[in-house]
Amino acid sequence: MKKLTGSLTLVALLFLFSASPAFAHTHLDTSDPEEGSTVTEALDRITLYFETVIEESAVMELHAEDGTAITLDNLTVHDDTFSADVTEPLENGTYTISWDIIGVDGHPMEDSISFEVDIEEAAVEDQEEENTEAAEDTSGEQTEENEAASESDVQETAVDDTNSNTMLITILVIAIVAIVVIVLLKRKK
Ligand SMILES: [Cu+2]
Incomplete structure (x- = not known):
C-alpha cells in the first residue's frame, strides 16, 4: 500500500512539474530560417521568434550535420526575438540551430530546429569572394595602401x-x- 501511495505521489509530482507549467513555458513561435526549410541564398543572420519575452542571457548555437560548430556573432535579444549573425558561408547540407533561453516565467528552455542549405555553385563562389573582400576591409592592421592593393x-x-x-x-x-x-x-x- 505504501508503495502504491509512493508511486501515485511520484506520478502527481511528475504531472505538476511537467504538464502544469507547460502553459507558461516559452516555446519557439517561428524562425528565420524556418524549421525544415531549405535556404537557397547565403544565410548571414538567424532570427528566432519566441512566444513571450525572453531573458537576455539567451544562448544560440549552429551546428553542421557532422557536428562542426559554426561561430555565431552579435547575439541579440530584443523582447521575444533572438537573432545572431552567421560568421561564415554555409556549405550545402543540414544544419541545426539550438538554443537555451529563459522564458517569461523564469524557466530555462532548450530546444533546436533543423534546416537545409542548398545554394547553387556559382552563388557560393560569389559569396566567398564577398567574404574575402569583407575580411580585407575589416583588417585594421593593414594600411590603406595595402587594402587598396589587389x-x-x-x-x-x-x-x-x-x-x-x-x-x-x-x-x-x-x-x-x-x-x-x-x-x-x-x-x-
Ligand atoms: Cu515554464
Whole structure:
C-alpha cells in the first residue's frame, strides 16, 4: 500500500512539474530560417521568434550535420526575438540551430530546429569572394595602401622585388669580378 501511495505521489509530482507549467513555458513561435526549410541564398543572420519575452542571457548555437560548430556573432535579444549573425558561408547540407533561453516565467528552455542549405555553385563562389573582400576591409592592421592593393598587385610587387634583387646581385658580381681583374692586371705590371 505504501508503495502504491509512493508511486501515485511520484506520478502527481511528475504531472505538476511537467504538464502544469507547460502553459507558461516559452516555446519557439517561428524562425528565420524556418524549421525544415531549405535556404537557397547565403544565410548571414538567424532570427528566432519566441512566444513571450525572453531573458537576455539567451544562448544560440549552429551546428553542421557532422557536428562542426559554426561561430555565431552579435547575439541579440530584443523582447521575444533572438537573432545572431552567421560568421561564415554555409556549405550545402543540414544544419541545426539550438538554443537555451529563459522564458517569461523564469524557466530555462532548450530546444533546436533543423534546416537545409542548398545554394547553387556559382552563388557560393560569389559569396566567398564577398567574404574575402569583407575580411580585407575589416583588417585594421593593414594600411590603406595595402587594402587598396589587389592580390595580383601584391604578386607583381613581389616579382619586381625578386627581379631587382637579381639585378643588384648581378651588378655586384660584375663589379667584384671587374675589381679582381683590375687588381690582378695591376699586379702583373
Ligand atoms: Cu515554464
